[in-house]
Amino acid sequence: MSIAAIEAVGLGKRYGRLGKWAVQDCSFRLPQGQICALVGPNGAGKSTLLGQLAGLVRPSRGELRVMGKTPGAARQQLAFLAQEKPLYPQFTIEETLRMGQELNPGHWDAERAARIVKEGDLDPGTKVRELSGGQRTRVALALCLGKQPDLLLLDEPMADLDPLARHQLMGNLLAEAGESGTTVVISSHILAELEGACDYLLLMENGRIRLGGETDELLSAHALLSGPVTEIGAGTTVVESKVTGRHMTALVRRDSEPLGGDWEVVEPTLEELLLAHMRSPQAPALLTPSAEPQAVRAGAGVAA
Amino acid sequence: MVEYRIDRRSGVATYLQIVQQTKHALRLGLLEPGDQLPTARAVVEATAINPNTVLKAYRELEREGLVEARRGMGTFVTRSLGAAQPADSPLREELRKWAERARSSGMDKDDVAALFTSVLDQIFEGEQG
Amino acid sequence: MSATSSISLLPRLSGPRWVAAHQHRTTGRVFGGFVAVSFLAVAAFLAVSAGADPKADFAQSADTGMTMLLQRVAGAGMLLPALVGAFVAGPLVARELESGTYTWLWTQSVSPVRWLATKLALVSAVTLSGTAVLVVLFRLARGALSAEAQFSLSWYDTAYEMLGPVQVAMCALGIGVGALVGLLVRKTVPAMVVAGITVLTVAWVFTGLLRKSLWPVETLVSKTPIESLHTPAVWDFADGMLTASGTRVLTETCWGTEGVGKTPEQCMADLGGVQYFADVHPESHFWPLQLIESGLLLVLAGLAVAVAFRVLRGRHAGAS
Numbered sequence: 001m002s003i004a005a006i007e008a009v010g011l012g013k014r015y016g017r018l019g020k021w022a023v024q025d026c027s028f029r030l031p032q033g034q035i036c037a038l039v040g041p042n043g044a045g046k047s048t049l050l051g052q053l054a055g056l057v058r059p060s061r062g063e064l065r066v067m068g069k070t071p072g073a074a075r076q077q078l079a080f081l082a083q084e085k086p087l088y089p090q091f092t093i094e095e096t097l098r099m100g101q102e103l104n105p106g107h108w109d110a111e112r113a114a115r116i117v118k119e120g121d122l123d124p125g126t127k128v129r130e131l132s133g134g135q136r137t138r139v140a141l142a143l144c145l146g147k148q149p150d151l152l153l154l155d156e157p158m159a160d161l162d163p164l165a166r167h168q169l170m171g172n173l174l175a176e177a178g179e180s181g182t183t184v185v186i187s188s189h190i191l192a193e194l195e196g197a198c199d200y201l202l203l204m205e206n207g208r209i210r211l212g213g214e215t216d217e218l219l220s221a222h223a224l225l226s227g228p229v230t231e232i233g234a235g236t237t238v239v240e241s242k243v244t245g246r247h248m249t250a251l252v253r254r255d256s257e258p259l260g261g262d263w264e265v266v267e268p269t270l271e272e273l274l275l276a277h278m279r280s281p282q283a284p285a286l287l288t289p290s291a292e293p294q295a296v297r298a299g300a301g302v303a304a
Numbered sequence: 305m306v307e308y309r310i311d312r313r314s315g316v317a318t319y320l321q322i323v324q325q326t327k328h329a330l331r332l333g334l335l336e337p338g339d340q341l342p343t344a345r346a347v348v349e350a351t352a353i354n355p356n357t358v359l360k361a362y363r364e365l366e367r368e369g370l371v372e373a374r375r376g377m378g379t380f381v382t383r384s385l386g387a388a389q390p391a392d393s394p395l396r397e398e399l400r401k402w403a404e405r406a407r408s409s410g411m412d413k414d415d416v417a418a419l420f421t422s423v424l425d426q427i428f429e430g431e432q433g
Numbered sequence: 434m435s436a437t438s439s440i441s442l443l444p445r446l447s448g449p450r451w452v453a454a455h456q457h458r459t460t461g462r463v464f465g466g467f468v469a470v471s472f473l474a475v476a477a478f479l480a481v482s483a484g485a486d487p488k489a490d491f492a493q494s495a496d497t498g499m500t501m502l503l504q505r506v507a508g509a510g511m512l513l514p515a516l517v518g519a520f521v522a523g524p525l526v527a528r529e530l531e532s533g534t535y536t537w538l539w540t541q542s543v544s545p546v547r548w549l550a551t552k553l554a555l556v557s558a559v560t561l562s563g564t565a566v567l568v569v570l571f572r573l574a575r576g577a578l579s580a581e582a583q584f585s586l587s588w589y590d591t592a593y594e595m596l597g598p599v600q601v602a603m604c605a606l607g608i609g610v611g612a613l614v615g616l617l618v619r620k621t622v623p624a625m626v627v628a629g630i631t632v633l634t635v636a637w638v639f640t641g642l643l644r645k646s647l648w649p650v651e652t653l654v655s656k657t658p659i660e661s662l663h664t665p666a667v668w669d670f671a672d673g674m675l676t677a678s679g680t681r682v683l684t685e686t687c688w689g690t691e692g693v694g695k696t697p698e699q700c701m702a703d704l705g706g707v708q709y710f711a712d713v714h715p716e717s718h719f720w721p722l723q724l725i726e727s728g729l730l731l732v733l734a735g736l737a738v739a740v741a742f743r744v745l746r747g748r749h750a751g752a753s
Contacts, residue, residue, distance in 0.1 A: 006342060027588045031389065033356075035354050035355070035356070035666055050464075052534075054540050055535070055539070055749070055751055056535075056536055056539055056540065057747060057749070058747075060749065064312045072544070075540060075541065075542060075544065076542045078540065079540065080536060080537070080540040081537075082533055082536040082537070084532075084533045086532050086534040086535075086536060087534070087537070088456060088534060089456075090456075091456075095455065098451075099408065099451075099452050099455070100541075101449060102448050102449065102452055103448070103449060103452060103538070103541035103542060103543045104541055104543075105448060105542070106448075106542075107542070122357060140537075143537070147541070168352075169349060169350060170352035171349040171351065171352040174348045174349075174353070174354060174355055175346075175349040177343055177346040177355065177416075178344060178345065178348055178354075178355020178356070178359075179355075179359075188324050195312055196318055196351075196353045196357075197352055197353060197354050197747035198310050198354060199354050199356050199357070235422065237565045269315070274740065286406070
């Protein structure tokens with residue numbers, strides 16, 4: 001099996017010695033070339049996890065490999081865009097891109113960065129402080145993609161954009177990523193923004209990964225049942241069930257076929273799958289085989 | 305050239321929407337052998353869907369022998385869907401007459417569509433769209 | 434100034450050096466301008482005082498004017514290291530942490546450690562060479578003053594720092610303290626305040642407490658009152674008379690005796706004083722004192738920088 005873009009085992013981060021664990025017992029694997037949605041409610045630990053992946057936050061425990069290396073060693077191969085899209089306000093777009101070139105000698109694609117800026121009809125002489133939110137995101141994205149990363153980490157990149165800017169930027173981003181085979185992780189608490197764009201999914205809640213794997217496989221591993229109130233077989237994991245009078249709906253794992261009973265069985269939509277899990281904190285975590293971490297490097301200690 | 309419209313709420317898998325829309329264009333003669341499909345990049349930029357989805361759809365069309373990927377040039381239509389009927393074909397004429405009869409019998413558009421679909425489903429049962 | 438022209442002003446910088454220089458070019462220009470203006474002012478003054486009859490009116494007013502200016506400069510000289518510290522702590526370091534630009538900077542091919550090292554090297558090169566030039570200018574200007582004017586700029590007083598490497602070393606300390614405080618405080622304005630106050634405190638500790646002990650004090654003993662105590666050449670911090678048994682009677686114990694018709698000398702003689710003494714640093718101690726103090730300041734600066742890098746490495750995975 002080729003090197004995973006990300007492999008985390010028992011990853012944890014606690015701020016301060018007695019603080020709450022922002023990320024805990026977090027284990028998953030992300031194969032290369034995927035466009036992965038990192039979804040979860042606000043405060044789930046998405047930003048902390050991304051910070052760890054980017055090498056900005058030192059894990060309190062656990063092991064982490066990015067492109068087979070520690071995040072610090074993988075710095076040439078990864079790019080990170082924080083939620084605030086921080087850029088120097090006094091720099092022009094041109095100077096900002098020059099900065100990307102200066103800090104990534106030898107593997108900066110100036111043409112690509114310039115193309116992304118141009119697709120947004122931006123004048124390179126404009127100062128960053130004069131840009132709108134969407135334009136700023138575009139420049140920040142150009143800076144990330146100009147670096148030609150193998151792994152691109154985006155923290156809520158589209159949160160403050162209008163739908164048109166969001167659609168255009170997402171289109172540019174996916175086209176660039178698709179062409180270069182870049183693995184992308186996009187965090188968001190709004191699912192609609194990512195549906196259709198992502199073929200891989202990580203659902204994070206309370207610092208843990210609750211669902212991980214190919215979107216298709218996660219969906220087909222679940223079934224949405226509806227019918228008269230019936231006992232569901234003991235071998236079936238029930239994520240969530242709701243009874244309305246004599247009618248009942250349930251989201252279950254297809255871990256024991258056949259499901260039996262007098263059910264109407266359909267595959268849930270992504271939204272139904274995620275909402276059911278978020279409403280049912282007791283439901284066990286599920287990782288598809290490709291999302292299961294292989295042993296990182298035996299006895300490699302805390303990856304730092 | 306076709307332009308794909310992706311409906312995220314339709315419940316139909318995105319790659320299937322691309323396959324179906326391509327076939328639709330082939331049937332209507334909007335795409336003919338030798339025509340180029342939009343590049344995956346162009347589709348992704350326009351629709352903001354996953355690039356792998358577009359590639360999957362194109363591979364499916366290729367597997368069905370409808371298109372062919374030429375290295376470094378793009379994806380080209382190799383075969384039209386021959387069953388497509390020109391606007392003045394006898395079958396179309398028959399269907400038009402049938403639809404007029406349905407309307408004069410008091411059915412509205414939805415009734416006619418439902419009837420038509422249910423007959424189609426019955427006749428083509430077991431075949432993939 | 435437009436982007437292109439400022440880029441062309443820095444033709445040879447590349448990599449993180451270009452970024453840091455470009456980021457802080459305005460501050461750099463202001464500081465450079467200040468050094469240049471100082472240079473012109475001192476050059477003009479030297480030209481005037483070299484060519485003119487010292488009795489001439491304009492030469493005398495130039496002398497008085499330059500004396501007043503140098504007194505101000507010497508008095509404000511203490512502020513320069515504090516300003517350097519505040520600049521490094523705030524705009525150079527903490528602002529990146531506060532505004533979040535570090536999330537981008539530290540995920541580039543260039544590591545955070547190299548980022549900090551580059552910034553500190555660049556600011557050191559500019560600040561320390563600029564300060565060294567200011568010190569040389571100060572010495573040249575003071576040297577050209579009339580003898581009586583030099584009285585008011587004595588070597589051990591407010592002018593002390595500006596007369597030698599201590600001022601440069603203080604600025605180096607400002608850079609070290611600034612880097613450390615910036616990384617710890619992580620907010621621009623509070624970091625500037627903390628760094629500025631810290632540098633001023635260290636400067637005050639050296640000026641007020643440590644400086645005179647940095648080199649062995651010389652004790653002058655004489656049968657007659659020691660005249661050199663009343664010249665700018667000697668830094669005097671204890672004087673009085675010795676009794677026959679060698680016990681010290683300090684002049685200050687006899688202060689205020691003029692009221693009862695005695696000079697302090699008569700008063701001390703009454704208390705058994707037989708000869709005069711004074712604990713002093715003669716002017717020959719200037720360089721040893723300057724060099725030792727500079728050395729200590731540089732060690733402190735180095736320590737602060739080392740701790741700053743430790744903080745950086747400890748906080749962030751993959752910093753090195």
